Amino acid sequence: MIRSPKQAFNERAILRALLQCGSYPCPEIALKAHVELFVGGIITQGEFDESLRYLDTEGRIINGDGETCRVWKITEAGRMWARENRVA
Numbered sequence: 001m002i003r004s005p006k007q008a009f010n011e012r013a014i015l016r017a018l019l020q021c022g023s024y025p026c027p028e029i030a031l032k033a034h035v036e037l038f039v040g041g042i043i044t045q046g047e048f049d050e051s052l053r054y055l056d057t058e059g060r061i062i063n064g065d066g067e068t069c070r071v072w073k074i075t076e077a078g079r080m081w082a083r084e085n086r087v088a
Helices: 005-020 028-039 045-057 076-084
Strands: 061-065 070-074
Touching: 005 028, 005 045, 005 061, 005 070, 005 076, 028 045, 028 070, 045 061, 070 076
Parallel strands: none
Antiparallel strands: 061 070
16 A cells, blocks of 8 residues: 555654653554654654554554553554664
8 A cells, every 4th residue: 555755754753762662552542642743743643644554453552451451552663664764
């Protein structure tokens, strides 16, 4: 699937934020806030959701149910992709 530069930028920001969480799950609300810091502005909920779906489908992140919202974690495949593509 061909991704636009903006989509790729958002996806790299998501991986970067999840790398900083280590092995801990990150609540979706906090993840979006971290991503907006990395991209230097607000991204729409639609853009954010699309990037999450893409990364989940690619196996780079996984989600689960937290106490109040969805939580996200980076997978080992996501760590490897981030390392190979110098996301940090």
